[in-house]
Amino acid sequence: MWSMSKTETPLYEQLGMTHEEYQRLLEILDREPSHAELAMYSVMWSEHCSYKSSKKHLGRFPTEAPFVVVGPGENAGVIDIGDGWLAAIRIESHNHPSYVEPFEGAATGVGGILRDVFTMGARPVGLWNQIRFGPLDDAYNRYLLSGVVSGIAGYGNAVGVPTLGGELAFEECYSGNPLVNVMCLGILKREQLVLGTAGTPGTMAVLLGNATGRDGIGGASVLASASFDEESTTKRPSVQAGDPFEEKKLIEACLELYQKDLVVGVQDLGAAGLSCAFSEPAGRAGVGLDVDLDSVHVREPDMTPAELLMSESQERMMAFVHPSKVDEVIAIAHKWEIDASVVGEVKEGGTLTIRHEGEIVAEVSAASLSDDAPLYDRTSGEPAWIEDIWTNTMSLLQPPNLSEALLMLLDDPSLADPRWVYQQYDHQLFLSTVVEPGHDASMLRIKGTQKGLSVSTDGNGRHCYLDPRRGGARLVYESALNVAMTGAKPMAVVDNLNFGNPEKSDVMWQFIETVEGISQACEELGTAVVGGNVSFYNETDGQDIYPTPIVGMLGLADPMPERPPRLDGAAEGMELLMVGPRRSRNLAGSAFEKVMYSHVGGRPDDPDPVMARAVIGMAIELASSGLAPAMHDISEGGAALCAAELAIASSVGLTLQFTKWEGLFAENPNRFLAAVAPQDVAAVEALAVKYRVPVSQLGLFGGDHITYTNGGPETASLSLERATHTYEKAIPRRME
Amino acid sequence: MKTAVVVFPGTNCEHDVMWALKVLGAEAELVWHRETDLSEFDGVILPGGFAHGDHLRTGAIARFSPVMDEVIRMAKEGKPVLGICNGFQILCEAGLLPGALLQNRDLKFICKPIHVAITATDSILTRAAEVGQILSIPLNSYEGNYQAQEDVSDRVVAVYCDENGLVDESTNPNGSQGNAAAVSNATGNVAGIMPHPERAIEAILGSSDGQILLKSFQESLGVVHV
Numbered sequence: 001m002w003s004m005s006k007t008e009t010p011l012y013e014q015l016g017m018t019h020e021e022y023q024r025l026l027e028i029l030d031r032e033p034s035h036a037e038l039a040m041y042s043v044m045w046s047e048h049c050s051y052k053s054s055k056k057h058l059g060r061f062p063t064e065a066p067f068v069v070v071g072p073g074e075n076a077g078v079i080d081i082g083d084g085w086l087a088a089i090r091i092e093s094h095n096h097p098s099y100v101e102p103f104e105g106a107a108t109g110v111g112g113i114l115r116d117v118f119t120m121g122a123r124p125v126g127l128w129n130q131i132r133f134g135p136l137d138d139a140y141n142r143y144l145l146s147g148v149v150s151g152i153a154g155y156g157n158a159v160g161v162p163t164l165g166g167e168l169a170f171e172e173c174y175s176g177n178p179l180v181n182v183m184c185l186g187i188l189k190r191e192q193l194v195l196g197t198a199g200t201p202g203t204m205a206v207l208l209g210n211a212t213g214r215d216g217i218g219g220a221s222v223l224a225s226a227s228f229d230e231e232s233t234t235k236r237p238s239v240q241a242g243d244p245f246e247e248k249k250l251i252e253a254c255l256e257l258y259q260k261d262l263v264v265g266v267q268d269l270g271a272a273g274l275s276c277a278f279s280e281p282a283g284r285a286g287v288g289l290d291v292d293l294d295s296v297h298v299r300e301p302d303m304t305p306a307e308l309l310m311s312e313s314q315e316r317m318m319a320f321v322h323p324s325k326v327d328e329v330i331a332i333a334h335k336w337e338i339d340a341s342v343v344g345e346v347k348e349g350g351t352l353t354i355r356h357e358g359e360i361v362a363e364v365s366a367a368s369l370s371d372d373a374p375l376y377d378r379t380s381g382e383p384a385w386i387e388d389i390w391t392n393t394m395s396l397l398q399p400p401n402l403s404e405a406l407l408m409l410l411d412d413p414s415l416a417d418p419r420w421v422y423q424q425y426d427h428q429l430f431l432s433t434v435v436e437p438g439h440d441a442s443m444l445r446i447k448g449t450q451k452g453l454s455v456s457t458d459g460n461g462r463h464c465y466l467d468p469r470r471g472g473a474r475l476v477y478e479s480a481l482n483v484a485m486t487g488a489k490p491m492a493v494v495d496n497l498n499f500g501n502p503e504k505s506d507v508m509w510q511f512i513e514t515v516e517g518i519s520q521a522c523e524e525l526g527t528a529v530v531g532g533n534v535s536f537y538n539e540t541d542g543q544d545i546y547p548t549p550i551v552g553m554l555g556l557a558d559p560m561p562e563r564p565p566r567l568d569g570a571a572e573g574m575e576l577l578m579v580g581p582r583r584s585r586n587l588a589g590s591a592f593e594k595v596m597y598s599h600v601g602g603r604p605d606d607p608d609p610v611m612a613r614a615v616i617g618m619a620i621e622l623a624s625s626g627l628a629p630a631m632h633d634i635s636e637g638g639a640a641l642c643a644a645e646l647a648i649a650s651s652v653g654l655t656l657q658f659t660k661w662e663g664l665f666a667e668n669p670n671r672f673l674a675a676v677a678p679q680d681v682a683a684v685e686a687l688a689v690k691y692r693v694p695v696s697q698l699g700l701f702g703g704d705h706i707t708y709t710n711g712g713p714e715t716a717s718l719s720l721e722r723a724t725h726t727y728e729k730a731i732p733r734r735m736e
Numbered sequence: 737m738k739t740a741v742v743v744f745p746g747t748n749c750e751h752d753v754m755w756a757l758k759v760l761g762a763e764a765e766l767v768w769h770r771e772t773d774l775s776e777f778d779g780v781i782l783p784g785g786f787a788h789g790d791h792l793r794t795g796a797i798a799r800f801s802p803v804m805d806e807v808i809r810m811a812k813e814g815k816p817v818l819g820i821c822n823g824f825q826i827l828c829e830a831g832l833l834p835g836a837l838l839q840n841r842d843l844k845f846i847c848k849p850i851h852v853a854i855t856a857t858d859s860i861l862t863r864a865a866e867v868g869q870i871l872s873i874p875l876n877s878y879e880g881n882y883q884a885q886e887d888v889s890d891r892v893v894a895v896y897c898d899e900n901g902l903v904d905e906s907t908n909p910n911g912s913q914g915n916a917a918a919v920s921n922a923t924g925n926v927a928g929i930m931p932h933p934e935r936a937i938e939a940i941l942g943s944s945d946g947q948i949l950l951k952s953f954q955e956s957l958g959v960v961h962v
Contacts, residue, residue: 153845157878158786160748245746245789335768337745424845426876428935431752436942445940447755 011035015042024374029364036354036361039306040369043272044279047536050373053502054534057512060519065528067491075119075196075268076186077530079492081556084190085446087453088122091183091494091552093535097240098180102147106131106180107155108216108242111314113184114161115268118251119317121194121258122186125430126444127156128457129166129182130496130550134175136413136734141170144178146735152182153424158244159251163425164433164442164455167550169414171461176540181496181533183457183552187446192258198281198289198346199264199320205278205289205344206326208333209250209316212274213299216240216312246315246338253336254317262325262332269316275309275369277318278344278352282366288351289366291344305354305361320346380508389466392601394593399661402640402708402716405596409641410723412595416730435564440482440633443557443564452560456482456553460636461546462589463604463667468510468547470604471589472517477612477669478635479553480525484619485631485672486564488555493522495532495551500544502536510547518549524609525616527553561624569629570650570675576643576699577684578634579622580615580671581608585662591636592665604667611670611693618691619672627684630675638665640708640716642673643698647706648724650675655707656699661714675701737957739764740777742807742823744787744798749820749934753783756934760947762954769801778957779816779860780807782823784876784932794822794837794879795829804830814961816860817926818953821877824918824928832926833919834891835884837877841911845878849942850909850931852894852917853901859893859920860956861927864948870901871945873931875909880930882912882919893927894918925961 012022015038025033025041033041047053063071069086070078076090094109110127117124129152134141156163161184198205257263267281274296282289293308303311321329326342333340347353352369354362365372409415422437434452435443441456458479464471480490495518500507522529538545557564570576587593588602622628630650634642639656647654658664676684681697688695706723708716739757741764743750750766757764764781767774774780787798798804804826811817811832819827827833840846849872854865865871871894895915898907908915910930918929929949936946 157845157847157876158746158790160785243789245786245791248748248786249745419848423848426845426847428847428874428876428932428941429748429752431755431935431937431941434940 012038012042015039016046017042021045021374028368028372034361036305036309037364039310040275040362043275043310044369045373049272049276051534052373053376053378053536054511055375056377057515060515061529062519062522063529065526068528068530072529072531075116077492077494078120078193079530081451082558083449085451086188086190086193087554088117088120088186088188089492089494089552089554090116090531091181091496091550092533093496093498094180094182095178095498095535095538098148099178102144103151103154104241106148106151108240108314109180109182110152110155111242111244111247112270113182114159114247115270115317117184117186118254119196119266119268120186121192122188123255124161124184124186125432126164126185126455127161127182128164128455128552130457130459131166132169132171132174132179132548134172135170138175141175142735148180149421149424155242155244157426159248160429162427162429162433164427164444165437165457167457167459168418168421171546173461173545176543177538177545179498179548181550183494185453185455185554194258194263194266196267196281196284197265197320198285198287201287201346201348202323203264203320203346204323204326204342206319206321206329206340207296207316207343208253208319208340209338210243210246210313211297211299211339212308212311212313214303214307214311217307217310240312240314242314249336249338250315250317253333253338256332257319257329262329263319263321265320267318269318271312273309273311279366279369281320282352283370286350288347288349289344290347291354293354293356295341295343297339297341305356378502378508379505380512381505382509383506389601390603393588394597394599394601399714400596402661402714403718405592406640406644406716406718407726408595409591409637410644410727411730412591413731413734415591415637415641417728420731420735435486435566439567441486443486445560450559452488452557454483454486454488454555454557457550459548459550461548462594462600464514464549465546465600466589466602467604468513469517470606472514472549473521474604474607474669475549475551476518476521476525477607478633479551480527480616481619481633481669481672483553483555484616485623485633486557487561487620487623488557489620490525490527490553490555490616492530492554493527493551494530495549496535497532498535498538498545498548498550500539507544514547514549518551525613561626563626565623565628565631567630567632567646567649570646570652570701572652572702574675574677574701575681575697576654576656576701577674577676577695578639578671578698579618579674579688579693579695581611581668582694582696584666584668584671585660586666587662590638590665590667592638607669614691614693615670618687618693622674622684622687627680628674628676632673634671634673635667638667639673640664644706644723646673646675647701647720648727652701653703653705653720654699654701658708658710664708737763737778738776739957740767740774740780741765742767742769742780742782742803744769744801746786746789747783748785749783749932753781753934756937756950759937760950760954767803769803771803772806774806774810779953780810782819782826784821784823787822787826795825798826799830808832811926814923814925816953816956818861819928820932820934821930824930825879827926827928833921833928834886834888835882835919837879838881838883839879840881846880846909847876848874850875851897851899852931853897853903854894856893859924859927860953861918861920861929861949862893862952864952864955870897870899872936872943873933873946874935875931877930880910882916882930884913888919889914891919892916893920894929923961
C-alpha cells in the first residue's frame with residue numbers, strides 16, 4: 001500500500017495527511033509517531049472520519065426537539081415514537097468506492113449503514129438508496145448504474161433487510177463522480193438502546209464477526225477524502241469487499257446480545273476500522289484501552305500493526321462486555337456461527353496502548369484520535385458567477401409544443417418509472433410495507449401497534465446549484481410534504497451533503513448556504529436534524545459536482561391511516577384538485593428547461609414557510625381522512641408530469657385545464673395534487689379553508705387520453721397507452 | 737398440530753412465515769438448522785432467504801445441515817413438507833422434489849406481485865384451492881427459473897399467468913419450464929413454491945390470496961399422504 005517506488009514521498013503524505021497535519025501530530029505526541037500510530041491518525045483525521053472541513057458549520061443544524069433521544073455524533077440518530085418504541089436512522093455516502101468498483105462499492109455501503117443502525121440496538125427494517133449518475137447514453141454510466149443496483153440488490157436482499165425506496169437521477173455533472181447514498185431505518189424498544197461507549201475500567205473489548213484482512217486499507221483517507229482523476233480506478237484495492245451472509249449472522253447475534261443485556265456498549269467497524277472502534281468508544285467514555293493485536297482473528301498471516309489498525313474489512317463489530325459476561329457473549333457468537341475474540345481491556349486514564357508480538361506499537365491518547373483532528377475554517381465566498389446564472393433566465397418566443405414536452409418528460413430517465421431499479425430489490429420482507437417504493441414516501445407499519453413510519457428522501461442538484469440556500473430549504477419542505485401525504489407528521493431529518501472540493505471557496509460557500517437553508521426550513525417545521533454525513537471532494541479532473549444535499553425525512557402516523565393515499569388510487573369520474581399556491585410560474589432549475597432545452601439558469605423561488613406549514617398540515621389531515629385515494633406532490637416535471645403519473649399509475653385518462661402553460665411545468669414544493677370523488681370535493685374544500693390554503697379544480701379523470709388544454713391552441717394530448725409505454729420503458733429501453 | 741419453521745444461517749423469511757401462520761391461527765415454532773429431532777412436529781416449512789449465503793449454489797450446502805435428516809424422514813412418512821423460495825431450492829437439492837432452480841431468464845432479481853393459476857389440488861399446498869383459481873402473490877427471487885429433465889407436468893401445482901389466467905411466455909417472469917411456479921412430489925406431501933404466500937396474507941399489504949395456500953398446508957397436518 002505505501003509502495004517502495006514512492007520513497008521520495010513522505011509516508012504521512014502517502015497516507016493522505018498534509019504537512020501541517022503531520023506537524024500538529026508531532027506537537028500532540030511530542031515525538032515522532034510510530035508507523036502504527038501514523039496509520040491510525042491518518043485515517044481518524046481524514047475528512048471522511050473527522051469532518052474537519054465541515055464541523056464548524058454543522059453546529060448550525062437544529063438538533064433538539066422533545067422527541068430526540070440521540071442526536072448527531074453517535075452511530076445513528078434515535079427518536080421517540082411513543083409507547084416505548086424508538087426509531088434509529090442514519091445516512092451515508094459511498095460515492096468514490098462505487099465509481100471505482102460499483103458492485104462492491106454500493107454493496108459495502110449498504111453493509112456499513114446497516115451496522116450503524118444495529119449498533120444502536122435497533123433491528124434494521126428498511127433501506128433507501130439515493131443514486132445519481134451521468135447520462136445513460138454513455139456506456140460507462142450504464143455500467144455504473146447496473147453495477148450499483150446489482151450491488152445494492154445483492155447485499156440488501158441477501159442480508160434480509162427490505163429496500164423501501166430512494167431516488168434515481170442523471171445529470172452530466174455526475175459522469176465522473178456518481179453519487180451513491182444509502183439510508184437505513186431501524187426500530188427498537190427503549191430498553192434495548194445501546195450506545196458506542198467503552199464503559200468503565202475492567203470492561204472487555206470483544207471483536208465479533210468477519211476476520212480482518214488486507215481489504216479496504218485506507219478507504220477513508222486515500223479514497224473517500226481525495227479528488228478523482230483518470231488514475232482513480234487504480235485505487236480499486238482500497239475498496240472493501242462485502243459478505244451479506246456474514247452481516248446477516250452478525251445482525252442476529254448482536255440483537256440477541258442486546259436482548260439478553262450482555263453488552264455495555266457497541267461500536268461498528270467501518271471507515272478507519274479498528275482505529276475507530278478503539279478510539280471513539282474510549283474517547284466517549286473518557287477511558288483508555290489496552291489492546292493486544294495478536295488476539296484479532298485474521299484472514300491472512302503476517303499483517304503489520306498498521307494494516308490491522310487501518311483495515312476496513314467488513315462485517316465486524318466491537319462489543320464492550322462486562323468480564324462476567326464474556327463467555328456468554330462468545331457462546332452466542334458461536335451459535336450464530338460467527339467468530340469472536342477478546343482483543344482488549346478498558347483501563348483508567350485515556351491512553352490507548354496497542355501491543356503486537358509482545359511490543360507496544362502505539363501509545364496515544366484515545367480522545368486525541370477521535371476529537372483532536374485539525375478543524376479547518378475553509379475560505380468561502382459567494383461565487384462571482386452566481387449573479388450571472390441568476391440573470392440567465394430562459395424565455396420562449398413561442399409556447400412550446402406541449403405534447404412533445406410531456407412526452408420528453410415521461411421519457412427522461414430521471415423522471416420516468418423507476419421500477420426497473422426497485423423491482424430488483426426485496427421491498428416486502430418483514431410484512432410491513434404498506435406503501436411500497438415508487439410513491440412519494442414509503443410507509444411501513446410497526447406490527448402490533450397502530451403506528452406507521454413514513455420516509456421520503458429528496459435531492460435536487462439543479463436547484464441547489466442555482467441557489468444552495470433556497471434549494472436546501474426546498475428539499476426539506478418537499479420531503480416533509482411527501483411524508484405528510486401518507487398521513488404522517490414530519491419529525492426527524494438526516495442529511496447527506498455531497499459537495500465538491502472544500503478547498504475551493506465557491507464550494508465552501510455552497511456548503512454553508514445549503515446548511516443554512518436546511519436549518520431554516522427545519523426550524524420552520526419543528527423538525528430536528530438527528531444525523532448526517534458529509535461527502536467532499538466530489539470532483540473529477542477539477543470539475544465539481546452540483547452541490548447535492550440529500551434530505552431524508554422520517555415521519556410518524558399514529559394511528560396509521562387505514563388506506564394511505566397512493567399514486568394508483570385515482571379512478572374514472574374523480575376530480576383532480578391542486579392544493580397550494582395557484583400562480584407558480586418560475587421555471588428556474590425545472591426539469592422542463594433541462595430536458596427540453598438543456599437550460600439550467602435563473603433563480604428558484606424562495607419557499608414560503610407559512611404556506612409550507614399550512615399545506616403540510618392539510619396534507620396530513622387529508623391523507624388521514626380517506627377523502628383522497630390518490631395524492632402526489634408537484635415536484636420535478638411540474639403539474640404536467642405529476643398529473644400524468646397519477647393517470648398512468650391508475651390506468652385512467654385525464655383532462656386538465658390550465659391557464660398559463662408555464663404553470664404546467666413550474667416546480668413548487670408547497671403544492672400537491674389530489675384525486676377526489678365528486679361527492680367529497682366540498683369536504684376537501686372545507687379542509688382547505690380551515691388551513692387557509694388555496695385549492696383549485698384542475699380536471700377530471702376518465703377516458704383513454706391525457707389531455708391538457710387552455711381552451712385555445714396550446715394543447716397537449718397523448719393516448720394513455722403511449723404515455724404509459726413511454727414512461728415505463730424510459731429506463732429499460734436504455735439499459736437493455 | 738404444530739409446524740416447525742426451519743432457520744438456516746442466512747434464512748430471512750422465518751419471522752414472516754411465523755407471522756402469517758399466527759394470523760391464520762396456526763401453531764408454529766422456529767427451529768435452528770442444527771436441530772436433529774423434529775418428532776414433536778406434524779409438518780415443516782423451509783422459509784425463504786439465503787441459507788448458508790447461497791454459497792456454491794442455492795440450497796447446495798443447506799441440504800447437508802443436520803436438520804435435513806429429520807426433514808427427509810418426515811417427507812418419507814408422508815407428513816407435510818413445504819419449501820418457499822429458497823426452501824423450494826433446498827428441497828430440490830435434497831432430492832425431495834424433482835428439478836432445479838436456475839438464475840432468472842433476464843439475470844436480474846425480481847421482486848414484484850405476480851399471478852399464479854392453480855393447476856392441481858392434490859398437494860398439501862393447493863388442496864383447499866380450486867383448479868383454475870388465480871392468485872396474486874409476490875415473487876422475490878434471483879434463482880426462480882424452474883427446470884427439470886424429466887417430465888414433471890403432472891407435478892406442477894401452480895403456474896405463472898396474468899390476472900386473466902393467460903399462461904404463456906409473456907406471463908412467465910423468470911423462464912420457468914411450462915411457467916411452473918409450484919410443484920409437489922408424487923404423493924403430494926412435499927411441495928415447493930417460488931412466490932411467497934406468506935407475503936399475501938393481509939389486504940393492507942396488497943393481497944390476501946396467499947391464505948388459501950397456507951390454509952391448505954394447515955389442513956394437511958395430521959393427514960398421512962402415501
